[in-house]
Amino acid sequence: xxxxxxxxxxxxxxxxxxxxxxxxxxxxxxxxxxxxxxxxxxxxxxxxxxxxxxxxxxxxxxxxxxxxxxxxxxxxxxxxxxxxxxxxxxxxxxxxxxxxxxxxxxxxxxxxxxxxxxxxxxxxxxxxxxxxxxxxxxxxxxxxxx
Amino acid sequence: xxxxxxxxxxxxxxxxxxxxxxxxxxxxxxxxxxxxxxxxxxxxxxxxxxxxxxxxxxxxxxxxxxxxxxxxxxxxxxxxxxxxxxxxxxxxxxx
Numbered sequence: 001x002x003x004x005x006x007x008x009x010x011x012x013x014x015x016x017x018x019x020x021x022x023x024x025x026x027x028x029x030x031x032x033x034x035x036x037x038x039x040x041x042x043x044x045x046x047x048x049x050x051x052x053x054x055x056x057x058x059x060x061x062x063x064x065x066x067x068x069x070x071x072x073x074x075x076x077x078x079x080x081x082x083x084x085x086x087x088x089x090x091x092x093x094x095x096x097x098x099x100x101x102x103x104x105x106x107x108x109x110x111x112x113x114x115x116x117x118x119x120x121x122x123x124x125x126x127x128x129x130x131x132x133x134x135x136x137x138x139x140x141x142x143x144x145x146x
Numbered sequence: 147x148x149x150x151x152x153x154x155x156x157x158x159x160x161x162x163x164x165x166x167x168x169x170x171x172x173x174x175x176x177x178x179x180x181x182x183x184x185x186x187x188x189x190x191x192x193x194x195x196x197x198x199x200x201x202x203x204x205x206x207x208x209x210x211x212x213x214x215x216x217x218x219x220x221x222x223x224x225x226x227x228x229x230x231x232x233x234x235x236x237x238x239x240x241x
Contacts, residue, residue, distance in 0.1 A: 117202070127167040138212065
C-alpha cells in the first residue's frame with residue numbers, strides 16, 4: 001500500500017486527470033481496494049467505438065513512474081493481449097509500454113532514469129502520463145491487438 | 147467590404163494558451179494574430195517551459211487531441227473563436 005503522502009498527492013492531482021479524460025470521452029475510476037491504483041477508460045479519437053481500460057498503479061507519487069498496463073475491464077485482467085492497442089512502443093505480448101513514462105520502461109532502460117528522459121516530479125505527472133496515453137491513442141493508433 | 151472591416155480583420159488578436167502538466171509554471175499565454183503559425187507558438191511555449199526537442203523526442207502541440215502541424219495558423223485553428231487552447235505533449239519515440 002502506498003504511503004499517505006502519495007495518496008494525498010494523488011487526490012490533489014486526480015481532479016485534473018478526471019476532467020481531461022471526460023473531455024476526451026473517457027473516465028477515471030479510483031480502485032476501491034487500493035487508493036494508489038486508478039483505472040482509466042479511454043478511446044482513440046479516430047475510432048471512438050473502441051474502448052480501452054488502463055490500469056495505472058502508483059508506488060510513490062509523484063516521485064516514481066507508475067506501472068501502466070491495459071486491462072480487459074475496470075478491475076479486470078492485465079494479461080489479455082487483445083486489451084492492448086497497437087501503438088509503437090506498446091508491447092501487448094509483454095504487457096508493458098517501453099517508453100520513459102512507465103515503471104516498466106524505466107526498469108528495462110536504466111539509462112532513462114537520468115537526463116532528459118528522467119521521470120518528471122514537478123507539476124502534475126499523473127496528468128502528463130494520461131495526456132501521453134491519449135495522444136498516442138489519438139495519433140499513433142492502428143487497431144486493437146489480436 | 148468596407149475599409150473599416152478590413153482594419154478590424156487585420157488587427158484581430160486571438161488569445162492563445164498552452165498547458166504543460168509537468169511544469170511548475172502557469173500555462174503559457176499570448177495574444178497572437180491569426181496568421182501566426184502553430185510552430186511559432188510551440189517554440190515560444192517550449193522556451194517558456196524551458197524544454198527542448200532532441201533526437202529521441204519532440205514536443206508537439208495538440209488541439210482537441212489532434213497533433214497540430216507547425217505550418218497551421220492560429221486563425222485556421224481558432225476559426226471564429228477569440229481564443230484557442232493547446233496542450234504541449236512530449237512525443238516519445240523510444241521503445
